[in-house]
Amino acid sequence: MRKASQKPPPEPESHLYLLFGDEFLVKERVSTLVDTFLGPELRATNLVVLDGAHLDASALSNQVFTPSLFGGPRVIVVDQTAIFAGKSNQSSIAGKAIQSWKSGDRKAAMRTFAQLMTSADLIQTDLEQGSEWTQQLGEAVESGDRDVLVLIAQAYLEQGQTRSSVSSESVLDEIIASRFPEGTVLIFTAPAVDTRKKLYKAVEKHGRVLACAVKEQKYGAAMDRAFFDDRVLSTLEKAGKNIGSAALEKMYSRSGKELRKLQSELQKLIAYVGERREITSKDVEEIFADFHEAFFFDLINAVRSGDAVKSLQMLHDTLRDSSHPLAILGAIASEFRKLIVARETLFTVLRPYWKSRMNYQAFVKVMQEVRSSQPPKKGKSKLDLLAMKDYPLYLLLKDAEKIPLEKLVAIMEAILEVDIMMKSSRLGSQAPEALLQELILKICEPTGRHPRATGR
Helix, strand or coil: CCCCCCCCCCCCCCCEEEEEECHHHHHHHHHHHHHHHCCHHHHHHHEEEEEHHHCCHHHHHHHHHCCCCCCCCEEEEEECCCCCCCHHHHHHHHHHHHHHHHCCCHHHHHHHHHHHHHHCCCCHHHHHCCCHHHHHHCCCCCHHHHHHHHHHHHHHHHCCCCCCCCCCHHHHHHHHHCCCCCCEEEEEEECCCCCCCHHHHHHHHHCEEEEECCCECCCCCCECHHHHHHHHHHHHHHCCCEECHHHHHHHHHHCCCCHHHHHHHHHHHHHHHCCCCEECHHHHHHHCCCCCHHHHHHHHHHHHHCCHHHHHHHHHHHHHCCCCHHHHHHHHHHHHHHHHHHHHHHCCCCCCCCCCCCCHHHHHHHHHHHHHHCCCCCCCCCCCHHHCCHHHHHHHHHHHHHCCHHHHHHHHHHHHHHHHHHHHCHHHHHCHHHHHHHHHHHHCCCCCCCCCCCCC
16 A cells, blocks of 8 residues: 655644635644644634634624633634635635536535625625526536526525625634634634735634636646645555555546545445455445446536537547446437437427427426326336436426437437447447547538427
């Protein structure tokens, strides 16, 4: 087993910190800082954690300048606040909220949406006046995703969460610049920062700013190899486990950029081997999830959009990360079969309901009516579109509407031709990537003008 590199020396102590970046690394660094300032016996009484998504500047001031009833050092953590974010961060924060909502994690969506409200200076009355507030997020947030933001806002209000006024930056600036009581340490953590903001510069001047980033490949979609090895070997060493170079290589080939997911898979692997010390390639094969399945999703979305440049880049990333060309071809074929079925659905089951500019909220209501009127089906099928979740189905139908049936059929014929060539020609055996590139360019060719069809 290769040795993990030694940890860097501890940061010089300060009374004020701002940590931002990867949330998993931020939590690790906060835990280390808390251990530095507080012994285990003081954590229950002298550690205060405030919800940064709903930060009240006056309440924070009271916490910082009120002496501890129990004596000794105190640590106050303001967790994941957006007060250091600016307009340049709004689209990324909105994207996280949207992604959490789509994946079904409403708690995370609500929390991130509260951060968006802070960074965009939104208050309750803005949300109550319709969807106009989404326009200030710019073109980085697509119109379909703005519909999702409106749904999140409605859920936010229904839960009774409010934000009647923005946090007072003048009060926060005064706190940051003040001399704290002896032994008091204030730690801010943030999902994103704007280095031009006055509050950021104030922390930089009076305390320490620590960027917590996953080190990534310079060109690629994975962690830097040395960073990856250090994380894995350190975790396994603490658990009393060893791993050979072949098993470590297989683990790296399955990993991406997500540190939290890596740590989760490592814990699964450690539990799986039990008392056994050695982790083998077979263990990794059976237990460690392949992160790159997400690349298929990104590639398919790019191909469906018709963006040739983005599609070719995603194809390159997916091939580089050990996905077999035939597996990629199979994923593309499966998606275009669904698009054909989706287009048929538009002209059959959904013909009385579908409108080209239908927003997501209206679509949800339509699908409730459609599903209630359809007889239950026995068994499950990948092509049973009514069994899909509403949002991915909405996007699928919008894409299917844009592509004439003739082009979809031509694409399926091209896919069949590439499949035959991959399996039976010299080019297919020696350069299957070239065949996939040519196929993607064919798929992304402009459809051209065609009359608005009354048929398919």
